[in-house]
Amino acid sequence: MKLNYVPLLLLAALTMFGCREKNVDPASETETNEWIYANMKYWYYWNDEITDKPDYSKSPADFFKSLLYPFDANARPDGDRFSWIQESADELEASLAGESKTTGMEYKLVNFPSGTINVVGIVLYVIPDSPADKAGFARGDIFNRINDQKLINSNYVGLLNTQDKKTFGLAKINGSELEESTTKRELTPVVLQENPVFFDTIFTYGANKIGYVVYHQFIPQPYKASNGQYDKELDNIFTTFQRNNVNALIVDLRYNPGGYVSSATNLASLIVKGTSSDIFYYKEYNDEVTETNRKKYGDSYFYDNFITKPQNLGANLNNLVFLVSSRSASASELLINGLKPFMNVTLVGSKTVGKNVGSVTLTGEDRGIKWGLQPIVSKSLNKDKKSDYHTGFVPDIPASEGNILYPYGSPKDPLLSEALFKITGERVVRQARNARVLQEEEGHEITSSIVKKAGGSNMFFDK
Structure with a gap:
């Protein structure tokens, strides 16, 4: 998930490692590895674990891997599960913006x-x-x-x-x-180019006016655009919710592996019962990045506030429900964690990925380097300095979608059905199968194509 479209962080990266230029001779593998090492020694969250004697003879992919502090459930439970390298920096940047x-x-x-x-x-x-x-x-x-x-x-x-x-x-x-x-x-x-704002509707059950929106990735706009198109589409949906006096909200993140924090901040600001003076999340970096940027930018570099949104629903919401799954990661989890200090949040579905860390996109076109890096550089915490979801958020209401899938917005969908029941207190449709039976029938899930979306669960990044 992209941590944040943060101009200051991008400026720092460009200042340290050069501005982009065209018509540069291709770098050798050794030059590429030297560039990888310099970036990792500065940015990598676990940079104190990087060897002082790197083997520059490796291929760039193997060299990058050799620098990581890999996760191990027993030896390194605090280790890295999410950093990655991609042979084409252009393809990396495009995929992070939803183009593939x-x-x-x-x-x-x-x-x-x-x-x-x-x-x-x-x-x-x-x-x-x-x-x-x-x-x-x-x-x-x-x-x-x-x-x-x-x-x-x-x-x-x-x-x-x-x-x-x-x-x-x-x-x-x-x-x-x-x-x-x-x-x-x-x-x-x-x-x-995928538009992540996929579906929305309003349900009316008695006094409950329930807004429902399906959001597939935290992307502000199409690749190479700067118009905030997708964020504005969400704003327009919330304007409609507001005009229709929506008092409960369901956000479907079950297939959302993450994206830009700027879009997470935008969506959080449409939902929160808070103001722009409230902190959405904190960013914790390694000692070198912390020292460098505190001197340059002060403490405000290390947190993001909510922003003022005229379409905000917070004051009117009696219920806030997120639909989640094993594919919900990064910016999806950041959104949930950032709202928890301000609102009662209900999760319906299955346990999320557990990605409470963020990364930056690093490219070296100015040096003739074709590779792109997406290393973990930070840990995220909410206003209360909590970041206790590294193993994933456990749903308040477990639910499985099963093998027979219903159209978005159908109350027959098991996850949506449970959310509507939580809000209304009544079964909107009769469930033919309970959650236990549904799970037994579902079979063993091997994987999904979602994991290939810009790193899949490896998606929590700043740019």
Whole structure:
């Protein structure tokens, strides 16, 4: 998730490591590694753990990995789970802004039937006007074949992780059985810009006016734009909520792996029962970054306040609910943590990733370096200096979406249904299956395409 679109932090990076220039000779691997080392020794949150005798003969990817303070549940429970390097800095920056080469279809992969090696893909959502959308894919569709090969544990990676044209074979789940169909859909990935503001509506149940918004990534605007388009779209949604006297809010972050803190600050400021004099979150850096920037900018460098938003709903909200999952990370968790001191926050779904640290995007085009770095550089804390979600937020109301997915906004969706029940005190629709049965039927989730979105859970960064 991008920690924050913070001009001061970007200025510091450019001042220390050079301004961008064109027509520079490509750097050698040794020069690239020297650049990586200099950046990591300054920025890396665990820079005191970096070796003083680096091996510059390694490839840049291996060299970067050799500098990390890796997480280990027993030996290094405070270690790094999220830093990464990418061979193309341009592709890194584009992906962080929601632009990537994709079919436009996000999905999860599960073993189904449960206990088998058979793998099925379940479509989570489809980007409008994408190849997947034009081919007829929709949330809840199921596929079990790629290029006429049945997906199993040993082949799904090779079949799915390519940018080639693919033919998807569709299927349906009927209870505990999978019914294959003859329907096939062909998809060719293209470069797409994803709009993260995906869906919104208002529910009215008695005196409860409930705003619901689905938000897929914390991105302020399209890649290379500077118009705040997506933040403004959220502002407009909250204007509508305000005009309709919304008094409860559901924010769906179940597929949101993070993004820019500027967008998290914007959304938090639309929700909070607080003012611009209140602190949204603190940033804790290594000693060198702390000393350098305290001298330059003072203590205000190390925290961000809420901002004044005329569309703010805070004073009218009786309930605030976030829908979360094992894919909710970084800026999603920062938003939740930052609001907790000011409001009663209810989480519905499953445990979140647990990413309470942030990173910066570092590039070296001025030195002919094509690589981009996304190292962890900070830890985030809320107004009360709490940052106790490194293992993830445990939901107040556990819920699983299962294998049969409903359209966004359908009260039949198990997570939305639980949120509406929390707010209204009544079952809006009768649940055919309880949470325990749903979990048993769901099967073992292997992974999802969300993890490939700009680092997936590796997304908490400043730029």
